[in-house]
Amino acid sequence: MTGPHITLDDLSVDFDGRFQLHDVTWAIAPGEQWLITGANGSGKSALAAVLAGEGDITSGTLSGLPDGVALVSYERQAELIAAELRKDDADILDVISDGTPVAEVIADGCLDEQLAEELVDTLGLRPLMDRAFRKLSTGETRKVMLIRALTSGPDLLVLDEPFDGLDHDSLLWLRGYLTDRAKTLPMVMVLNRFDECPDFITHMAYVEDGRLLHQVDRADERAFGELHQLLHLKTSDLEVPAGDPAIELPALNPDEPLVQIKRATVRYTDNVVFENLDWTIEANQHWQVSGPNGSGKTCLLSLITGDHPQCYVNDITVFGFQRGTGESIWQIKQYIGYVSTALQWEYRVGTSLRNVIISGFYDSIGLYTRSTDTQKAIADDWLALLGMTDRADEPFNAMSFGEQRLALIARAMVKHPPLLILDEPCLGLDDMNRQLVLALIERICAGSTTTVLYVNHRTQDHIPGIDQHLAL
Amino acid sequence: MANYFNTLSLREQLAELGKCRFMHLDEFSDGVEALKGKKMVVIGCGAQGLNQGLNLRDSGLDVSYALREGAIAEQRQSWKNATENGFTVGTYEELLPTADVVLNLTPDKQHTNVVNTIMPMMKQGACLSYSHGFNIVEEGMQVRDDITVIMVAPKCPGSEVRAEYVRGFGVPTLIAVHEDNDPNGEGLALAKAYAVGTGGHKAGVLMSSFIAEVKSDLMGEQTILCGMLQTGSLLCFDKMIEEGVEPGYAAKLIQYGWETVTEALKYGGVTNMMDRLSNPAKIRAFELSEQMKDIMRPLYNKHQDDIMTGAFSSGMMEDWANDDAKLLGWRADTAETAFEKTEAGDVEISEQEYFDNGILMVAMVKAGVELAFETMTAAGIIADSAYYESLHETPLIANTIARKKLYEMNATISDTAEYGCYLYNHACVPLLADFMTGVTAADIGVGLDLDDTAVDNARLIEVNAAIRSHPVEEIGAELRGYMADMKRIV
Numbered sequence: 020m021t022g023p024h025i026t027l028d029d030l031s032v033d034f035d036g037r038f039q040l041h042d043v044t045w046a047i048a049p050g051e052q053w054l055i056t057g058a059n060g061s062g063k064s065a066l067a068a069v070l071a072g073e074g075d076i077t078s079g080t081l082s083g084l085p086d087g088v089a090l091v092s093y094e095r096q097a098e099l100i101a102a103e104l105r106k107d108d109a110d111i112l113d114v115i116s117d118g119t120p121v122a123e124v125i126a127d128g129c130l131d132e133q134l135a136e137e138l139v140d141t142l143g144l145r146p147l148m149d150r151a152f153r154k155l156s157t158g159e160t161r162k163v164m165l166i167r168a169l170t171s172g173p174d175l176l177v178l179d180e181p182f183d184g185l186d187h188d189s190l191l192w193l194r195g196y197l198t199d200r201a202k203t204l205p206m207v208m209v210l211n212r213f214d215e216c217p218d219f220i221t222h223m224a225y226v227e228d229g230r231l232l233h234q235v236d237r238a239d240e241r242a243f244g245e246l247h248q249l250l251h252l253k254t255s256d257l258e259v260p261a262g263d264p265a266i267e268l269p270a271l272n273p274d275e276p277l278v279q280i281k282r283a284t285v286r287y288t289d290n291v292v293f294e295n296l297d298w299t300i301e302a303n304q305h306w307q308v309s310g311p312n313g314s315g316k317t318c319l320l321s322l323i324t325g326d327h328p329q330c331y332v333n334d335i336t337v338f339g340f341q342r343g344t345g346e347s348i349w350q351i352k353q354y355i356g357y358v359s360t361a362l363q364w365e366y367r368v369g370t371s372l373r374n375v376i377i378s379g380f381y382d383s384i385g386l387y388t389r390s391t392d393t394q395k396a397i398a399d400d401w402l403a404l405l406g407m408t409d410r411a412d413e414p415f416n417a418m419s420f421g422e423q424r425l426a427l428i429a430r431a432m433v434k435h436p437p438l439l440i441l442d443e444p445c446l447g448l449d450d451m452n453r454q455l456v457l458a459l460i461e462r463i464c465a466g467s468t469t470t471v472l473y474v475n476h477r478t479q480d481h482i483p484g485i486d487q488h489l490a491l
Numbered sequence: 492m493a494n495y496f497n498t499l500s501l502r503e504q505l506a507e508l509g510k511c512r513f514m515h516l517d518e519f520s521d522g523v524e525a526l527k528g529k530k531m532v533v534i535g536c537g538a539q540g541l542n543q544g545l546n547l548r549d550s551g552l553d554v555s556y557a558l559r560e561g562a563i564a565e566q567r568q569s570w571k572n573a574t575e576n577g578f579t580v581g582t583y584e585e586l587l588p589t590a591d592v593v594l595n596l597t598p599d600k601q602h603t604n605v606v607n608t609i610m611p612m613m614k615q616g617a618c619l620s621y622s623h624g625f626n627i628v629e630e631g632m633q634v635r636d637d638i639t640v641i642m643v644a645p646k647c648p649g650s651e652v653r654a655e656y657v658r659g660f661g662v663p664t665l666i667a668v669h670e671d672n673d674p675n676g677e678g679l680a681l682a683k684a685y686a687v688g689t690g691g692h693k694a695g696v697l698m699s700s701f702i703a704e705v706k707s708d709l710m711g712e713q714t715i716l717c718g719m720l721q722t723g724s725l726l727c728f729d730k731m732i733e734e735g736v737e738p739g740y741a742a743k744l745i746q747y748g749w750e751t752v753t754e755a756l757k758y759g760g761v762t763n764m765m766d767r768l769s770n771p772a773k774i775r776a777f778e779l780s781e782q783m784k785d786i787m788r789p790l791y792n793k794h795q796d797d798i799m800t801g802a803f804s805s806g807m808m809e810d811w812a813n814d815d816a817k818l819l820g821w822r823a824d825t826a827e828t829a830f831e832k833t834e835a836g837d838v839e840i841s842e843q844e845y846f847d848n849g850i851l852m853v854a855m856v857k858a859g860v861e862l863a864f865e866t867m868t869a870a871g872i873i874a875d876s877a878y879y880e881s882l883h884e885t886p887l888i889a890n891t892i893a894r895k896k897l898y899e900m901n902a903t904i905s906d907t908a909e910y911g912c913y914l915y916n917h918a919c920v921p922l923l924a925d926f927m928t929g930v931t932a933a934d935i936g937v938g939l940d941l942d943d944t945a946v947d948n949a950r951l952i953e954v955n956a957a958i959r960s961h962p963v964e965e966i967g968a969e970l971r972g973y974m975a976d977m978k979r980i981v
Contacts, residue, residue: 287575288566326657328545328576345527348549349659365657383659387693 022049022205023085023175025070030079032069040065042079043231045224052219053207056246057226064092066226067179067209085174091164092179092209099124100160103153121155122148124163130172138166142189158184165193169200176200179209259462260400262435263380263393268353272339276301277354277438277470278323281334285318285327292318298489302437305464305471305484310491316474317359319491320440323472325351338437352382356431356469359442363420363427372418372426373398373411379430401429405455420447428456435468442474457482492603492631494801496702504871507702510667511876513973518683519692523550525677525684529591532557534583534605536569538649539622540596543689545576546656550688555579557586557593557609587612592681594620599907600811602626610635616674618681623708624701625907627669629804640672641682642701645691646879647887648903652689661690663879665697665704695973699876707872709798711880712908714791714866715859716888718915720749721825721897723855725920726927727935728830730851734932739836741936744845746835746896748852749889751845757886760967761857762959767846768853770946772939777954779854779934784862786926790918791866794911799870807910818906821913825897844938851935857958860885864963874966882963883970 025047032040040062047053055063068074069081071090103118121144129135139145142162147155152163161184168176181197182190194217197206201219210216216223225233225246235242271277278300285292292315300306310316321327323337331343338354340346356379366375368385376398377390402408405425415423424447431439441460445453463469464484473485496504526547531554533544540556548554556573560582563570573580587593587609597605603626606619613619618639626632627640634640645652647662655662664686668678679698686696712718724745731741755764765773797803810817825831846853860882867877891900901909933939958964 288571325549328578330577331548332577345551345553347523347551350551368658378659381659385658385660387660 023083024048025083025085025175026081027069028080028082030069030081031077032065032074033077034065034068034074038062038065038229039077040069040074040229043069045231045234047083047205047207049205051222052201052205053222053224054216054220055207055209055224055226061226062229063209063224063226064094064179065229066224066231067177067207068092068094070175070177070207087172087174088177089168089171089173089175090177090179091161091168091181092177093183094179096160096164099164100153103151118151118153120149121152121163124152125166125170128167129170131170135166135170138169141192142166158186158189161185162189173204176204176206177208178206181208182210182215258404259432259435259459259466260397260404262433263391263397265391265393266380266434268437271302271354271437273302275339276336277338279336280319280322283319283322283333283335285315285322285329285333293491300438300470300472302470303467304487305482306473306487306489307482307485308472308474308489308491314491316491317361317442320357320359320442320472320474321361323438324355324357324440349382354437355382356434356436356439357442358424358427358431358440358444360446361442363423366423366427367416369414369416371412372407372415373402375415375426376401376429376433379433397433398429401433404459405429405452421452424448425452425456428459432459432463435463435466437469438472439463439469440472444473445475492633494804495628495631496706496799497801498631499702504702507700508706508871509873510698510700510703511873512698513875513970514683514692514696514698516692519687519696521680521684523552523684523688525680526552526592526688529553530555530589531592531594532586532590533594533596534609535595535597535601536572537596537598539645539652540594540649541572541576542649542653543594543596543622543645544573544578545653546690547685547688548578549656550690552688555581555586557581557583557590559583583609583612588614590614590617592618592620592685594622596622599623599625599905603630603632606632606634610638613638618678619672620682620685621701623905623907624667624669624705625709625804627701628705629801630808634669634672636672637674638672639674639678639681640669641678641685642667642669642704643682643685643689643691644704645689646884651887655694656690659693661692661694663695663697663883664689664691665699665879667699667701667704669701695970697875697879703872703876706798706870707867707876707880709803709907709911710795710867710870710872711863711877711884712904713794713798713803713911713915715856715863715881716884717900717904717908717912718919719855719859720885720888720892720900721912721916722919722923723852723859724749724830724892724897725828725916726923727849727851727855728828728833730927730930731932731936732829734936736932736936737836737838738833740838740840742830742833743835743838743840744849744936745830745852745892747840747893748845748849749856750886750893751842752849752853752856753886753889755846756856756860756882760882760964760971761860761961762964764853764856765958767843768850769847769939769941769944770951771941771944772847772850774946774950774954775934775939776850776854776857777958779851779930780858780861782926783854783858783923786922787858787862787919788866790915790922791862793918794915795866795870803911803914807907810910815906818910818913821917822901822909825901825913828897831897848936848938850933850938851930854934856885861961861963864961868962874962875970878963878966878970882967 027043027045030043055066057063071088125135144162147159198217198219221237223235223246224231233246235246237243276299280298283296284294308316318327322330322335325348335342337351340351366384370385374386377394378386380394381388402411428444445456448456460471461482461484464471531547531552533540533554533556536556544554556578558569558580570580593609593613595605615637618641619634621642622644624642644665645662646665652662666682666686668682686692727745728741732738752764755767768776863881864877868874888900891903
């Protein structure tokens with residue numbers, strides 16, 4: 020395959036003072052297909068946009084850029100819509116204008132009408148051709164953008180998160196189509212999710228803080244592996260470390276729900292948190308709990324964990340124990356793994372990171388029992404998974420909030436509890452670790468031993484496998 | 492009622508004072524079994540009452556709260572505490588007749604009144620539990636013969652009792668059975684189960700006697716724990732001001748200094764606290780503490796003697812009868828002291844600086860701990876007990892000063908401790924006046940001017956040996972070792 024030979028030499032670029040790329044040295048040789056990756060805000064979209072001629076070069080050189088660079092990105096999409104809205108404002112006629120119809124937007128700059136027709140049908144846009152472009156949904160707009168880019172006869176295709184917002188069928192089709200086009204068309208792609216990386220990608224660039232830190236040839240398996248690890252996005256081969264075989268919980272009755280709450284009410288002298296709440300949680304029925312701040316999500320969960328004292332005045336059965344009939348709180352907690360911000364506040368202990376994870380086997384804050392070698396090994400597996408191996412002996416209370424949170428998530432999962440309660444687990448995590456944690460939860464949901472209760476505000480943190488929903 | 496201790500023969504007195512044994516974890520293998528299904532009713536819903544109740548219930552026990560009718564009708568704080576935490580609340584009349592165990596967690600001065608009120612309501616063969624033996628030992632309360640009388644005393648504030656339990660641990664706890672009231676021989680089993688219920692067995696339980704608990708507890712709190720810290724705070728502050736140290740700095744050095752230096756005490760005894768000083772500073776602190784021990788020894792002896800004879804408690808009970816006139820007056824005086832009225836400055840003081848610039852404070856802690864320990868053991872109190880009532884508790888009290896100076900300390904400790912603390916302070920301040928004239932800013936506030944940290948080898952060896960061989964260090968190492976055996980990984 021022939022193609023452009025693009026060279027960025029010590030290039031610094033400014034984007035309206037809002038963002039800068041620094042000292043980027045990068046060469047795209049003919050025949051190479053690149054993926055740019057990095058955390059949110061790292062500058063990967065900016066780097067892609069530079070190839071489409073955006074930004075002001077403040078130093079260094081950029082050469083070899085072909086004439087026809089087609090860019091699909093959220094920013095471009097937003098610009099087009101903004102331009103449509105401006106047109107509307109500019110209309111001096113007293114008629115209601117919906118703006119440019121889809122057909123016109125697609126035809127604008129189109130060099131391959133036959134392909135455009137094909138793509139319109141394939142992507143299901145045919146019924147929308149007369150509709151105003153700005154009335155389309157986000158996913159539909161994205162499809163129009165893709166068609167424009169693909170039919171513009173590009174010499175280089177720059178795709179920033181092309182799969183985002185597409186429905187499943189369209190996504191599968193696009194992957195196949197791009198794989199086909201990639202044989203003759205050079206591409207640079209930006210992806211958040213490592214596991215979406217198409218097979219035709221030959222090289223990867225890793226961006227952090229506006230700098231191009233790593234360039235990896237996919238054929239170099241070791242370097243590729245390291246980058247993979249660096250990204251923590253090991254969703255394809257992510258393995259949850261095993262539990263401790265030496266800890267055997269008293270068996271639960273499989274015919275009984277894990278949790279049964281009947282007409283629960285939590286009240287204080289001056290207010291009622293909630294009233295007459297019923298909730299039954301069957302084993303392997305994963306739940307998401309949502310609700311505005313102050314609606315009592317955390318309070319409800321602590322009725323289950325036994326941390327809320329009013330669990331004793333409500334009709335609550337957990338793991339076969341009717342609460343308040345002589346069971347101890349440790350008999351309850353042995354079945355539960357738990358993460359919440361409240362727990363993190365309470366976890367003010369100077370013990371090591373490794374011990375914090377091991378404490379999950381004992382449901383304790385701090386470690387008061389000599390742990391076994393097996394438990395230490397399991398904790399080390401978790402630390403490796405979290406990329407924190409070299410910090411195992413550092414004191415927990417000296418770590419950042421996000422690091423503490425990761426350790427507490429491992430602590431909650433370490434024993435593969437029958438019930439895993441995650442109260443806004445991703446709070447304080449950066450994007451990489453958030454995805455790692457979501458992937459872990461997804462894995463745990465897919466297994467048959469742990470039931471997950473998941474409290475979350477952020478809808479994008481939806482986890483496949485969690486299909487029950489309780490809204491407070 | 493007569494002082495119970497004074498009714499015993501010397502032989503019996505010594506036997507009771509000598510009771511104190513560190514119990515091993517395997518002695519608690521029955522867990523809470525002895526209390527399972529029994530109805531436990533708590534009287535007093537303050538910090539100890541509420542938090543012990545929360546722990547006991549979380550351990551699977553049946554806990555409810557008996558309040559006076561007025562407290563329920565007016566929905567007072569005690570009523571709120573109990574109901575918001577999901578406990579059954581009832582009047583004495585409603586709950587006590589069916590109670591198997593009554594937990595008296597009210598302040599000392601209410602004990603006589605409370606016990607006299609509840610005794611007629613308690614059922615035959617029930618158990619009455621105290622967390623402090625003052626009422627039995629000093630006031631000579633006679634409890635009905637059929638009632639079992641035990642003591643379970645967590646050696647920490649109520650909030651800590653709860654916090655440590657929630658963490659999966661507990662706080663060191665002292666248990667005892669009143670021999671005169673153990674009709675069914677079940678007192679020890681009940682006390683052990685109670686200690687398990689509060690999580691105390693995980694942190695270490697001392698089996699003691701009512702008498703040893705009272706006589707050592709009073710001595711510890713009056714002298715090193717509260718008295719010495721109060722006197723030390725006032726003297727050190729005034730000295731620093733006299734030497735021209737900035738008042739905000741001086742206030743901060745003292746307010747947080749006690750906590751910082753006694754934290755070192757907690758981990759490694761007097762030895763470790765002294766080891767945090769440079770060699771010249773250590774030798775200086777040692778010398779200061781030796782001088783103070785000589786000066787203060789008669790005062791420590793007097794406190795112990797007054798405690799043993801009952802003179803202390805009868806004096807305090809007179810003040811009780813007089814509406815706490817003295818106590819309240821002394822409390823007001825404390826609030827007016829220069830240290831109390833000077834706010835801690837907004838200055839950075841590093842952890843090490845508290846040692847380097849607080850040589851006199853370190854010396855005071857050392858002198859107070861050692862003297863209290865020596866005095867208690869000389870009076871027949873066993874070393875284990877003396878250790879807990881001196882060195883072990885000092886950091887806990889120091890924490891209260893860090894929170895809100897002497898006001899917080901005196902508000903947190905019992906009225907009994909507070910009364911004794913003021914007695915000590917009134918005697919100790921003038922006693923040390925002369926000594927303080929020989930103290931300079933190098934000892935408190937500024938630190939030694941150390942261009943050269945050279946010391947004489949022979950002198951250093953001598954000082955180190957004296958510090959390390961003190962009996963409080965021997966028993967301390969052993970008891971802290973048990974704690975490590977309890978497998979707390981700090």
